[in-house]
Amino acid sequence: MxxxxxxxxxxxxxxxxxxxxxxxxxxxxxxxxxxSFALYKEGMAQLQQxxxxxxxxxxxxxxxxxxGGLDVFEGED
Numbered sequence: 001m002x003x004x005x006x007x008x009x010x011x012x013x014x015x016x017x018x019x020x021x022x023x024x025x026x027x028x029x030x031x032x033x034x035x036s037f038a039l040y041k042e043g044m045a046q047l048q049q050x051x052x053x054x055x056x057x058x059x060x061x062x063x064x065x066x067x068g069g070l071d072v073f074e075g076e077d
Contacts, residue, residue: 012053015047025039027044
């Protein structure tokens with residue numbers, strides 16, 4: 001299974017599409033245990049990459065304050 005870990009330019013949407021494809025493959029009745037484990041590892045890598053992109057995006061989002069200036073977005077965790 002080829003992993004996309006080395007491609008840091010992948011979008012969040014592309015990560016989620018890859019995760020959907022991985023899940024679909026894992027739901028197949030014909031998949032071996034070895035292939036299932038490899039897909040699981042690939043899926044976890046995609047999930048980590050998506051989470052990192054989401055965190056990066058959250059930090060970059062700016063919110064307009066009452067005075068019309070910009071503040072860093074402080075979302076609820």
